[in-house]
Amino acid sequence: MTEHPDPPGRSYKRLSPLTPLVRSAILVVAVVASSWNDVLRGDLGPLGWVLLAMLVAGAAYGTASWFRTKYWIEADELRVDTGVISRQSRRIRVDRLQGIDIVQPFVARLLGLAELRMDVAGGGSREGSLAFLPLREAHDLRATLLARRDAVRAGHPAGTEDPRTEAEQRTAPPAPEQVVARLDLGMLVVSLLLSPETGAFLVSAAFFIVVFATFGGVGGAAGVVSLVVGLGLTQFRKLSAYYDFTVAQTAAGLQVRRGLFDRSTQTITLARVQGVVISEPLLWRGFGWARLDVAVAGYASGSADGSKPSASTVLPVGPRPLVMWLARHLLQASGGPDPDAVALAAPPVRARWVAPWVRRFLAAGIGEDLVVSRAGLLSRRTHVVPHARVQSLRLHQGPWQRRLGLADVLVDSPPGPVHVRARHRDVREARALLDEAGVRSRAARSL
């Protein structure tokens, strides 16, 4: 591209030369695994040849791609040039950086490499990704970029240099961090064993055993075995994702590090927190445990049901006081209010005609800084959104609800795990809730 002249001689950097190897690791394994017997016999089968050809082509492309990928920092922008056939040049404004995650997939981790993922406001989720860098370099680059960003935001107009030189910035010690929570392996294992999935497993296993006992035959046994394997796999996935879960307080926000095979480090910028969800499955309540998820603008994925490990989890399991402390910490941008201080009220008794079973587990309330709703018996979830983060408010009323004089109030949040829903409220209360939430969020926005 002519409009993006090549950077001056020495200033650009390349990714790690091992990058193509990491990217094609799966293919290498496939080749070796599929043709192992043939190799031992001395010749490669046809499948082996095809895979080998793909591997060679992939390696050539990967190397070319690595060679053409360069990155450097220039005038408050991180520039990344990529592309073998059609060239691309990305410019990521440093002051638009919301957070930088460091992710280490398993193979990359074996080689001491890491991927740098930049969270850019409004950009596609994986708009800015640099893969792969040596871990040290990734940490340094992350620190440099964040320091630059803070300097730019602090009022250095674009173009003027930071008083410190680049080398100084790179060697500057990272801001002191304070570990707030470290997940104990025993607790994680127990929590996974007591999860709703295990309950569902026991119920279906009991069903199969009854079938087995009544009708004999192997059907029941096969069913139980497949259930055990399925449960084991899903719970192991969670175990490996949440292994060595560490939450630390840093200058940039709350940092979450986790993973057994794939390590990931992500920083939650407190100013971007849209709301939190506190989940308390039935079997955990005896221990006083809870789980905390957060909605951050930009992390579109994530759900609160905990069936899949997700990036929105701040603490997969922990004592309730710690979870509540973390929740208050995450809501700091709105003054650090306590979700437990908001008085929750249940819907009127006549709501049992529309929600016979769940009525008793529904509750909602509005506080000085927060809107809170709660639902669920097997897994009680408390959704919390600060008034300052409310996007829009809705009121719904179906024909049955109209008969009973009930209505739902819904609070819209950006995509994420948090959905505050005050269901089946008395009409007068619903409208009052809507109006009050509107007034309070208006006041909170104009602060």
Place this chain on the structure above:
Amino acid sequence: MDDLFAPPDNEWRAVSAALATMRRVLLLGVGCLVLVVIVVGCLLLSAPAWLVVPLVLFGVALVTCGWIVIGRNARWWGYAERDEDLYIKHGALFRKLVVVPYGRMQYVDVHAGPLEQLFKIASVHLHTASPGTSAVIPGLRADEAARLRDRLTSLGETQAAGL
């Protein structure tokens, strides 16, 4: 009209009557088409009259229901512009009300399909950062839609709060 969906301060502004007209024209068009298909099909298959007559009557009843529902629905659309937010209500059976603060708007769409253009109406769609915000006002007169869009965008700019 009950308290729950009472206008925030003065009155709900109604949408253009052309919305119901357009939908009814569409309904009649589709109804006639289906009727022709049924009649022609029955003639070709030489079906007995006791089968054709109820079918036609059933079709006519459906169209009549649709006619009434369209009218009710169109009457239930309403919006109210306030200083800092926009109220929209709609739905006769499943009633909905949405409040969108101008400061939260990401962008505003004005859409007019071919049929809508024929009737000189357009719909205005407000988007926030939440996909749950379903804030649409259909059936606005074209000039009213343009006015609303301009007002919304200028207010959105001055009150922008982003995320």
